[in-house]
Amino acid sequence: MSAATGTGRDATAAEAHPRYERAVRRAQADGRIPALSVALVRPDREPWVLTVGESGDPERPLGPGSRFRIGSVTKTFTAVLVMQARDDGLLDLDQPVSRHLDVPAHGDATIRRLLSHTAGYQREPYGDVWDTLISPDAGRMIAELDRAERVLPNARRYHYSNLGLAVLGQLVARLRGGSWAEILAERILEPLGLAHTTVERPAEAVVGYLVDAYSDAARPEPTPDLGGVSPAAQLWSTASDMARWAAFLADGGHDRVLRRATLDEMRWPLTTTDETLWAAGFGLGLILCPDGKRVMHVGHDGAMPGFLAGVYGRRGGEGNPGGLGCAVLGSSGTAGQTNELVHELLRLAVETDPAEIRPWRVAAPAPAPYRPVLGRWWSEGSEFVFAWHDGQLQARAAEAPGDRPPAIFRPLPDQPDVLRTISGREAGELLRLTRDESGAVTLMHWATYRFTRRQEAFDGGAASDGPF
Structure with missing residues (x-):
């Protein structure tokens, strides 16, 4: 031995x-x-x-x-x-x-x-x-x-x-x-x-x-x-x-x-x-x-x-x-x-003998074209959070458990407003950004589903408008 x-x-x-x-x-x-x-x-x-x-x-x-x-x-x-x-x-x-x-x-x-x-x-x-x-x-x-x-x-x-x-x-x-x-x-x-x-x-x-x-x-x-x-x-x-x-x-x-x-x-x-x-x-x-x-x-x-x-x-x-x-x-x-x-x-x-927990450190901000994307969006009546971490645009359902990996996006060559989902939810699908004249992102389509800043029904109406 x-x-x-x-x-x-x-x-x-x-x-x-x-x-x-x-x-x-x-x-x-x-x-x-x-x-x-x-x-x-x-x-x-x-x-x-x-x-x-x-x-x-x-x-x-x-x-x-x-x-x-x-x-x-x-x-x-x-x-x-x-x-x-x-x-x-x-x-x-x-x-x-x-x-x-x-x-x-x-x-x-x-x-x-x-x-x-x-x-x-x-x-x-x-x-x-x-x-x-x-x-x-x-x-x-x-x-x-x-x-x-x-x-x-x-x-x-x-x-x-x-x-x-x-x-x-x-x-x-x-x-x-x-x-x-x-x-x-x-x-x-x-x-x-x-x-x-x-x-x-x-x-x-x-x-x-x-x-x-x-x-x-x-x-x-x-x-x-x-x-x-x-x-x-x-x-x-x-x-x-x-x-x-x-x-x-x-x-x-x-x-x-x-x-x-x-x-x-x-x-x-x-x-x-x-x-x-x-x-x-x-x-x-x-x-x-x-x-x-x-x-x-x-x-x-x-x-x-x-x-x-x-x-x-x-x-x-x-x-x-x-x-x-x-x-x-x-x-x-x-x-x-x-x-x-x-x-x-x-x-x-x-x-x-778990791995050491690495300390969080301040990093560079998101590139200017993607800062208008960050924050909360709604689709199909559900809330999603878009964020920038580790040099990548990410998204997850607001209610997703913390250990569920986020979706990660990568822009297509020469098309910064069209991004491919490279992992996570909807992997392979496109995320398309729509901007107004000032450059603000006002609408997104991910796997063809609409993403808006407020909760909307499929006809575009706000849930808070009723009819009840």
């Missing part, structure tokens, strides 16, 4: 570490996990890393550099590669895969549907791959799509598919002119410095186990190579690398990797994973787990023989410093505590 903890910046951070450590040790003991590696990263503290247990290799004791299979967390990397290709104009998310791959069947499935697991592809490639532990290479996997089932109609509902993400990985490889592994290293791993994340099994790999349900015995599991299915679940990594990746997915943006706006798009829920509970959703390659009021955990779980992984970042909520990511990697294929612990640690991070 080895442990390394960051010093933190204050007493609160130091006091949080024993709670983190107790949660990890409890999960390892209760889950009977031979090796557990955990990392928590955030921009305002030193990284926190803890390993508990044994690696299974006496020549290489368990430590922060030990590597685990991360299973389907690999899909998040493949999803980012797809979105990079979209941003570079190589594909459109609503194109069928047959536009880019010569497939013998199911080519009408769109890239967007495959990313969100709503294309109806069967879960695995053709054949009993989990009996033989032999996965087809990329060419054979594509060639045998006509032997794989479309188990549900396109867009009917969520159905998780390793095959679907594997096909997308091979699609990106073809568009970029290299193997999936080469493209992954060049376009994600190297720019982000994820040097301990590899396709091949590394020398630092821990042993993955099946732990006996009725005794304390454990059997080492095989480590199959996934071949053409690698884009769905092949990778090995450390908890530190994965916590950094989780923070990127939740609150990232990197000029050489992916724009923030594209990450926002990936995080928008496209389907629920269970129509009766609505406890989790799926975006473009990302699992979305609500965790209380206006809080979302974004990332993915992973499973391979002998391994489970949970890799998530936290978005929103009181005390969140932003860029908060956590990874929990375990060497048991059956311990659900691995996937539960990552969410517990993200909660503890903001409960026991």
Whole structure:
């Protein structure tokens, strides 16, 4: 066993570490996990890393550099590669895969549907791959799509598919002119410095186990190579690398990797994973787990023989410093505590060591053309408040709760009186300002709805005028 903890910046951070450590040790003991590696990263503290247990290799004791299979967390990397290709104009998310791959069947499935697991592809490639532990290479996997089932109609509902993400990985490889592994290293791993994340099994790999349900015995599991299915679940990594990746997915943006706006798009829920509970959703390659009021955990779980992984970042909520990511990697294929612990640690991070509250400071006033907009306006009988904060025109319903993000506007090029709603309420819609001869804003239209300085009915009459 080895442990390394960051010093933190204050007493609160130091006091949080024993709670983190107790949660990890409890999960390892209760889950009977031979090796557990955990990392928590955030921009305002030193990284926190803890390993508990044994690696299974006496020549290489368990430590922060030990590597685990991360299973389907690999899909998040493949999803980012797809979105990079979209941003570079190589594909459109609503194109069928047959536009880019010569497939013998199911080519009408769109890239967007495959990313969100709503294309109806069967879960695995053709054949009993989990009996033989032999996965087809990329060419054979594509060639045998006509032997794989479309188990549900396109867009009917969520159905998780390793095959679907594997096909997308091979699609990106073809568009970029290299193997999936080469493209992954060049376009994600190297720019982000994820040097301990590899396709091949590394020398630092821990042993993955099946732990006996009725005794304390454990059997080492095989480590199959996934071949053409690698884009769905092949990778090995450390908890530190994965916590950094989780923070990127939740609150990232990197000029050489992916724009923030594209990450926002990936995080928008496209389907629920269970129509009766609505406890989790799926975006473009990302699992979305609500965790209380206006809080979302974004990332993915992973499973391979002998391994489970949970890799998530936290978005929103009181005390969140932003860029908060956590990874929990375990060497048991059956311990659900691995996937539960990552969410517990993200909660503890903001409960026991919240981000510092930044003092408010005086800033420059709103530009002169937008000062006449500020204040209270009425539309559809309801009151709205327009304000200027953080260098942007914003609006919110007067009765909206304080934690609801405002709508934010950006003027169109060369049209200062026409603004696009870039986030929040009515995102994408236009706000048009109407001025009188003096330049005062007397009327506004937002998403075509009239906004006036007094409460009016749709015919323009004031409510105070009656008729009653």
